[in-house]
Amino acid sequence: MDPFYGAPLRELVPAVIGVLVRRGAVFAAAEDAVQEALVEALRTWPADPPHDPKGWLVTVAWRRFLDVVRSETARERREVAVEVEPASGPARDTDDTLEVLFLCAHPALSPASAVALTLRAVAGLTTRQVAEAYLVPEATMAQRISRAKRAVAQASFDRPGDLATVRRVLYLVFNEGYSGDVDLAAEAIRLARQLAVLVDDPENDGLLALMLLHHARRPARIRPDGSLVPLAEQDRTRWDRDLVAEGVTILQSALARERRGELQLQAAIAALHADAASAAETDWVQILEWYDELLALTASPVVRLNRAVAVGEADGARAGLAALDEVDPALPRHRAVAAYLHEKDGAHALAARLYTEAAALATNLAEKTHLTRQAARLNSSLR
Template identity: 70%
Template sequence: MSEDHPGVDAALVRDVVPEVVTALVRRGADFTEAEDAVQEALVRGLTAWEDDPPRDPKAWLVTVAWRCHLDAVRSDAARRTREERVEQEPAPGPALQRDDTLELFFRCAHPSLGPSAAVALTLRAVGGLTTRQIARAYLVPEATMAQRISRAKRTVAGRRLDEPGDLGTVLRVLYLVFSEGYAGDVDLATEAVRLTRRLAGLTDEPEVAGLLALVLLTHARRSARTDAEGRLVPLAEQDRSRWDEAMAAEGVAVLQRALAQDRLGEYQAQAAVAALHADARSTEETDWVQVVEWYDELVAITDSPVHRLARAVAVGEADGGPAGLAALVSLDPEMPRYAAVSAYLHERSDRPADAARLYREAAEAATRVDERDHLRRQAARLAGRGRPGDPG
């Protein structure tokens, strides 16, 4: 479903795709066959629905996808014995109302899959995106993405939908989708928000709500992250009037409900930090002491060097640059973004020459063009004017 087909309700179609896949699996198709058949039905629907959209898209897709599945089975001579076991095509009618989307999330994010494969399979099987859309979003050839998805489907094909899943892996996959940015004709961040909403509607686990709160609070700042020329604008310099207040308020409300369950996890802690930023009218008015406390909770949960690095920035804001530099001592200088954070904290410690050198080092190591350009501007800016630009 893309902008090329304005008559099709893309959001509605994507929401029913997981249920259609699982309906075919329950009728006898394996996961790979079911997913392929549903994709074929979606392609047919793009044409058929332009002039005559169905009253019940889910029932239409189940019926057409099942026919596609039967056609594929019958056309494969090597599967003739299996064809005899396939049930007769059911009469068109209302589709089953059972929602097996949670199990489908688990299958697509199975630990046996690598991160890129899990993301691609989730976008296709749960998100309802076509292979072409996913390939465009990741800026790779369609054939490359098709191979990646095919390998992923073969890996999980033999696993039953009722096997226990790892919710933590599902959340990591969704956060990866959110972090990929905005490329091609699919906005992956918006897609991640939609899928996380869907997951939150299927379970009352507080960490799912925590991830939803985190992506909402982070996404609320999207319009202020770049200027009119497309350059990166760090948090300290963003025009907060451009933040989406309604989305941020929703994120805070979701977080409060999650925290009330008193089962703190890493996504809830990260969302709490984001909520403190959303609550402040400026960087100076941010409750940095409380931010440090939340990072202490986060480090206690994950012991992640990435979170320790972010904590050092918060310590530098709360207690000054030298305190922030002291918090960096135990970390590996070779880790990503270490040089950028160190540069920022050196500048806050009134050591501009060291800061400029470190900003240049960080720019050389940056993997994104916008981040590299921002760090180069920070190095060039060090003439004593203005507030230090944070490392992002």
């Protein structure tokens, strides 16, 4: 990726799309036109940067849109009267990021399509970059994005937004992590910062805090060979303490508003892990209290599964296994948690078998490798 095509340029994308949509362009046509303007910016800006980058992008994108409209109307024997904003005039200082986020998180879209469209229209990534992040051919991703844009073509740009859906899409982007030449976790954090500024909602702050606290641990999470390092085994000196401090500060401010939500509670759990100087010093009793509150709020099977681990740490393996009995065994990672708790309880042969079964069910290569190694470690000790 050209180093000039960085976050400052991408940050302008949703605002420019917003200008075109408000002038009458449908979302899909506006997004296409802005992508073409970005390509032109890459070609010309390094040698001749504009004084008003947003105004330049608006002008070029609007002209690209008009070229398409005039071509289509010529074929259809119709005329469309439009007014072109002068290139020298400053762009209107309006931030349409939130509205574009709402469109990209449209309920008509699948989660994968919503994420792909968000990466194009809000993060400003090219189709090639999005395809590399998803490890699919560029043509496949282009078709996916085109279908997503058609699905939202009739959506109103001024409709009330579903913040919960927007947050869910951004967290999906964050969890894609890193692939190709784009750090999707960093992009998600950038967009979450924008959302927190645009909408005063403690759950938006909770999302940002959760991302920062997880991102802070990333340098210690993966070994050079690509395998996972469990939280208890991570080198905590490699955690980014500045990100931890920022995440905790944002979280504390959100919790103080007494409007607790799922993301704030998840961030509170992550903060307690980040606060512990070592795995042995983790405050599992308080973590369990947060899980109890989170479970009461969401009734989520995944939360119930994770809570079983916390019970096992706070009250002992037998108590954790009893809590696990209340969780649907068909749930992903159920066998992995069972293996961990049985190992903690001293049943190494059973734990090894469960680790092997969990590895066979894992869909993520890094997780599969980790679970296989856990099984091999226990089997080796049993000989």
